[in-house]
Amino acid sequence: xxxxxxxxxxxxxxxxxxxxxxxxxxxxxxxxxxxxxxxxxxxxxxxxxxxxxxxxxxxxxxxxxxxxxxxxxxxxxxxxxxxxxxxxxxxxxxxxxxxxxxxxxxxxxxxxxxxxxxxxxxxxxxxxxxxxxxxxxxxxxxxxxxxxxxxxxxxxxxxxxxxxxxxxxxxxxxxxxxxxxxxxxxxxxxxxxxxxxxxxxxxxxxxxxxxxxxxxxxxxxxxxxxxxxxxxxxxxxxxxxxxxxxxxxxxxxxxxxxxxxxxxxxxxxxxxxxxxxxxxxxxxxxxxxxxxxxxxxxxxxxxxxxxxxxxxxxxxxxxxxxxxxxxxxxxxxx
Amino acid sequence: xxxxxxxxxxxxxxxxxxxxxxxxxxxxxxxxxxxxxxxxxxxxxxxxxxxxxxxxxxxxxxxxxxxxxxxxxxxxxxxxxxxxxxxxxxxxxxxxxxxxxxxxxxxxxxxxxxxxxxxxxxxxxxxxxxxxxxxxxxxxxxxxxxxxxxxxxxxxxxxxxxxxxxxxxxxxxxxxxxxxxxxxxxxxxxxxxxxxxxxxxxxxxxxxxxxxxxxxxxxxx
Numbered sequence: 104x105x106x107x108x109x110x111x112x113x114x115x116x117x118x119x120x121x122x123x124x125x126x127x128x129x130x131x132x133x134x135x136x137x138x139x140x141x142x143x144x145x146x147x148x149x150x151x152x153x154x155x156x157x158x159x160x161x162x163x164x165x166x167x168x169x170x171x172x173x174x175x176x177x178x179x180x181x182x183x184x185x186x187x188x189x190x191x192x193x194x195x196x197x198x199x200x201x202x203x204x205x206x207x208x209x210x211x212x213x214x215x216x217x218x219x220x221x222x223x224x225x226x227x228x229x230x231x232x233x234x235x236x237x238x239x240x241x242x243x244x245x246x247x248x249x250x251x252x253x254x255x256x257x258x259x260x261x262x263x264x265x266x267x268x269x270x271x272x273x274x275x276x277x278x279x280x281x282x283x284x285x286x287x288x289x290x291x292x293x294x295x296x297x298x299x300x301x302x303x304x305x306x307x308x309x310x311x312x313x314x315x316x317x318x319x320x321x322x323x324x325x326x327x328x329x330x331x332x333x334x335x336x337x338x339x340x341x342x343x344x345x346x347x348x349x350x351x352x353x354x355x356x357x358x359x360x361x362x363x364x365x366x367x368x369x370x371x372x373x374x375x376x377x378x379x380x381x382x383x384x385x386x387x388x389x390x391x392x393x394x395x396x397x398x399x400x401x402x403x404x405x406x407x408x409x410x411x412x413x414x415x416x417x418x419x420x421x422x423x424x425x426x427x428x429x430x431x432x433x434x435x436x437x
Numbered sequence: 438x439x440x441x442x443x444x445x446x447x448x449x450x451x452x453x454x455x456x457x458x459x460x461x462x463x464x465x466x467x468x469x470x471x472x473x474x475x476x477x478x479x480x481x482x483x484x485x486x487x488x489x490x491x492x493x494x495x496x497x498x499x500x501x502x503x504x505x506x507x508x509x510x511x512x513x514x515x516x517x518x519x520x521x522x523x524x525x526x527x528x529x530x531x532x533x534x535x536x537x538x539x540x541x542x543x544x545x546x547x548x549x550x551x552x553x554x555x556x557x558x559x560x561x562x563x564x565x566x567x568x569x570x571x572x573x574x575x576x577x578x579x580x581x582x583x584x585x586x587x588x589x590x591x592x593x594x595x596x597x598x599x600x601x602x603x604x605x606x607x608x609x610x611x612x613x614x615x616x617x618x619x620x621x622x623x624x625x626x627x628x629x630x631x632x633x634x635x636x637x638x639x640x641x642x643x644x645x646x647x648x649x650x651x652x653x654x655x656x657x658x
Contacts, residue, residue: 191549257557260514261515263511306510339628383601385631385634420629
């Protein structure tokens with residue numbers, strides 16, 4: 104059975120555990136580094152992104168590859184000017200200040216905009232190289248994250264209390280593009296679409312329920328209707344949101360390292376796949392291979408008999424030793 | 438007088454900026470930190486009392502509720518905005534020396550890192566705890582931190598980093614500051630950090646939340 108079929112079976116049969124524990128590390132800067140590319144090259148050229156990820160796949164033997172690269176694909180398509188600089192993180196100044204600016208904000212054509220079409224091309228290039236053997240996880244920005252990319256984090260977090268209509272309307276525009284971008288990636292054969300909505304970890308449950316949850320449900324229902332699955336990724340501590348995140352309909356919920364798995368399972372129920380959550384820095388990057396294997400083994404033992412995927416809590420950082428990642432995997436072979 | 442100071446603390450705690458502000462909904466139409474602070478000054482309440490018995494207790498409650506996950510970043514930002522509005526009225530008294538602050542706190546996001554939300558939260562809450570804050574902004578070089586220490590003797594330095602790729606720059610900054618000023622207190626914070634990293638780079642304190650940083654620097658006074 105191919106890895107694609109294996110993951111698909113696991114996703115479809117919501118009452119079953121997987122025959123073996125699957126391994127889905129989030130790789131971006133480290134993949135670029137291992138392929139001797141700069142992070143800028145990884146973000147701006149789909150061939151580099153795919154070849155770097157495929158190289159990691161050959162070394163690490165994980166169970167899915169990804170299209171994740173940086174937060175500014177959609178922002179760029181909306182008109183944001185992204186500045187790249189070698190291995191540094193990209194920068195993009197906000198292009199929206201207030202509700203009046205929304206009149207001029209047009210939903211882009213994701214096939215024509217340079218950075219969104221680059222990701223779609225990456226999905227097609229994966230297909231060309233890997234065929235149906237390995238599942239591809241596409242990526243879109245969630246509505247709150249994209250609104251913050253377009254209007255600034257502080258502005259959005261204040262406005263959600265002060266000018267909720269502005270944030271609501273901006274997020275509605277973002278959702279249209281999120282769905283179109285997801286659809287394009289599904290058409291390019293992505294089995295799963297990842298939604299990155301990190302900023303949600305910084306808001307209270309009431310705000311999440313009122314403003315974000317309906318939009319997450321809308322995107323997820325749409326992706327499901329296109330025949331693909333969803334992995335919801337919110338960096339940071341999401342303990343306050345757990346019961347509500349279960350209502351989104353997501354198939355996979357990523358848990359960052361500070362979220363207690365047992366609590367998450369109790370709050371989210373048995374059907375959702377929980378993915379995570381070794382600490383990417385203090386464990387995977389900084390510990391000895393023996394200690395990393397021990398942490399990984401403990402997590403796997405604790406999750407035995409549950410719907411679980413092994414991963415770091417978030418991206419595995421640049422400069423992480425390869426032996427450390429292999430150590431994370433060691434218990435999978437026992 | 439006490440009632441007015443309690444009212445100011447309440448406005449800070451719940452992020453009520455002024456009468457026109459629609460937030461929080463259950464205080465709609467009521468005076469906010471702006472009006473209450475002005476009224477207190479008009480009634481002759483000493484500016485230092487407004488800071489120490491109004492703003493500081495209000496912000497302290499915010500810090501504790503934030504640490505306990507009872508409120509989140511948007512609510513803290515609203516409280517900080519309410520506090521800034523009140524501070525405008527107190528500014529002349531800072532300059533005249535009538536309001537005494539606990540000390541100076543120099544803060545910046547380290548070189549290579551452009552994230553400012555964590556740094557801003559700490560900055561606003563430390564100011565609300567009665568400290569003068571010198572915010573160096575983001576992407577701050579070693580030289581700028583050292584210059585700020587030179588210009589602000591007896592200050593406490595706070596370093597922020599959001600990224601695993603930039604947290605390593607904290608080590609260089611801490612060692613450079615300590616090489617020139619061995620007794621200089623340097624505290625660190627940011628999503629990828631922990632106590633072990635703090636010890637490794639020779640910083641004096643790591644806090645996972647703003648309130649922890651405030652409690653540490655308050656104890657230095």
